Amino acid sequence: MPSRLIRKLEAFVPLTEAEKTLVSDVERNVRTVAPKTDLITEGDSPENVLLIVEGFACRYKITSEGQRQIMAYLVPGDFCDLHIFILKEMDHSISTLSACKVVEIPRKRVLEMLKTPALATALWSATLVDEATLREWLVNIGTREAPQRIGHLLCELLLRLHVVGLVSEGRFELPITQAEIADTMGLSAIHANRSIQVLREADLITLARGHVVILDFKRLAAFSGFNPNYLHLRNQAEAGIGAIPQNAAISF
Amino acid sequence: MPSRLIRKLEAFVPLTEAEKTLVSDVERNVRTVAPKTDLITEGDSPENVLLIVEGFACRYKITSEGQRQIMAYLVPGDFCDLHIFILKEMDHSISTLSACKVVEIPRKRVLEMLKTPALATALWSATLVDEATLREWLVNIGTREAPQRIGHLLCELLLRLHVVGLVSEGRFELPITQAEIADTMGLSAIHANRSIQVLREADLITLARGHVVILDFKRLAAFSGFNPNYLHLRNQAEAGIGAIPQNAAISF
DNA sequence: CGGTAAGTTGACACTAATCAACTTTCGTGG
DNA sequence: CCACGAAAGTTGATTAGTGTCAACTTACCG
Known part of the structure; x- marks a missing residue:
């Protein structure tokens, strides 16, 4: 493996x-x-x-x-x-x-x-994607409101973790606290908490005990203005909004 | 030259x-x-x-x-x-x-x-500093309030432009509109305008017709939480807060 | 000189931060 | 294994920061 x-x-x-x-x-x-x-x-x-x-x-x-x-x-x-x-x-x-x-x-x-050429390309690609991700975070914090910011982050994590086999049925481990999410998104912990509740009440996600479920990726992506192009995944189709069939197809 | x-x-x-x-x-x-x-x-x-x-x-x-x-x-x-x-x-x-x-x-x-080795090092350094700058912008937008954000940006520009000889007596050309500053800092144009007024009223800067004067770099840096380490300038002493004598010394 | 873009001002609405209190969850030691 | 304390999460009330709308002034350019 x-x-x-x-x-x-x-x-x-x-x-x-x-x-x-x-x-x-x-x-x-x-x-x-x-x-x-x-x-x-x-x-x-x-x-x-x-x-x-x-x-x-x-x-x-x-x-x-x-x-x-x-x-x-x-x-x-x-x-x-x-x-x-x-x-x-x-x-x-x-x-x-x-x-x-x-x-x-x-x-x-x-x-x-x-x-070794292919490896060099792959390693540099990974580095460039890290930088592109950083730019996207700036866009996220600079232009979006709190619930959208957090939604965007969760969409990104879904795809990144999916690539390395850590997602199953839209579900993944996120072993961090809400205070850490707040420090990531430029929010207070309390506002982060309330924003997460907004996502929950819209039936977009589940988040508890370090465990996330994306209930409807397509809707969450639309809600958050998420466009995966900056992750430069080879299989853009798979990564595309709406191209991930709900639940089952995202597992292996 | x-x-x-x-x-x-x-x-x-x-x-x-x-x-x-x-x-x-x-x-x-x-x-x-x-x-x-x-x-x-x-x-x-x-x-x-x-x-x-x-x-x-x-x-x-x-x-x-x-x-x-x-x-x-x-x-x-x-x-x-x-x-x-x-x-x-x-x-x-x-x-x-x-x-x-x-x-x-x-x-x-x-x-x-x-x-060529030294050139490669210099070019990669420049690239790494660009990335470090991007990180610092994220910190700036994520943690600071509007006037501090803009102050931080102006401190950074002062040093970056100084390196390439485009600063004289704390004064440089900034040929952009307030709307563009707003889109840089994740603010509305109106709030950017009011934040600039705060900096002006504190006698920290002058800004008009694409022309900036940093009236007191040390105070502006302190006000904005600016630390130049992320620019990785060789002459850190020169770049350091308070190490740039006001006005005269920053020219050539 | 006139038209347009840029900058400025005031009023108001909304988003987000803060403070305080409280509940739930988690990890540890008895 | 339960009990305890601490950390994490939640809620409400209030305040501060920021966005929006509209009107207006100033600067710029042909």
Whole structure:
């Protein structure tokens, strides 16, 4: 069974067996990290690239006024910047949200992977999609109201987690608190709570105990103005709004 | 006199004469583009990298609800994504704000530049800083109130334009409308207008007819929670809050 | 000089933040 | 295994921040 990372990379470009082996080799030496633990802290000069194998992590920053803004979620198969070692010093932190399994990939190994053409394309694609996702988050926070923002986030997570095989019948684990959703969406925890209730009352989602069910993806996407093009999935048809048959078809 | 791009790259890494020549060679064939004209439109599959030589451009997206969100400013010396050709299709547009002079750099030339080590480091640094800037914008919109957001933007522009020699005595050209500032900051044009008035009344800035004066950078930075670390300028001391002596010292 | 775009002002409605109290869930130790 | 305390989630009331509409002034351009 292919790893989460391989699944994700193959959503961009098909890989040869040799390339998949190269990736698998890198995914050894998994380390378990407790929830809410910094993996990289602002000011660090990391030498390695970090890969999330299991669990949820996030990029975040604390402002001088003490507010936290989460800028990205890292889900299984995601890694932090490939060229992280070019800049002297991290300008933000990366922390686990839930308990995580992570791998430190030595710089050498990364450069090795970037030498094989298809793998390089796949890895750069993943990096470009991370950036596109960041842009989409800016659009989300900049233009949409609270319930739509959260709906948009859930649509995105559905597709991202689906690619790596973590969705079944529109259902996935989201092991984070409402306060963390609030810090992601630029909202107060209370307003996030009320916005989630709006989504629930419209029968768009279920969300409780770290467990999400998207009850009607098509309607949620329409409600939230979600367009998946920024995720650049190879099978755009599958990813397209309305192209995911409800429930059953999204499982494997 | 070095080009804006060379000035910017040398803010990251010193370049040899040969490298500077390589960059200069690329900056020929300048094309003039009218204000408010798309350089790249969502859905395009661009073959070339775009470099801004003069004027202001921006990345933007229009949501399904018809709202525009500006996600980045491109100022002289800035280019769009180096690996823009890896993904099949643009997920956002790039448009001029003012009249611009731009260069299309053929893919080949880019790869050529990336082969010389120091230049590669400088170009990747610039790309990483663009991404860091995008993250900082997310923090800005996600956590700060309107006047602080705009103040933060002006602090950033002061430093970015200073690097490429477009600031003199805390004064620079900002050839964009308040409506565009609003679309950048996720605000209505009217609220942007009132927020600018707050900054004016606090004697922090002057802003009129596309012309900005930062009257007190230190105070504006403190007011806005601005920390320049994400710009990763080599001379952090010079960029640091309070380290820019008022007025005179910021000119050349 | 006139027309249009940009900037400004006031009134009002709505979205979101804050504060406080309370309930439910979860993890831990007895 | 239950009991406890802490964390997470929920609710209501109030305030602050921001958007919208309309009218008006100022600046810009042919």
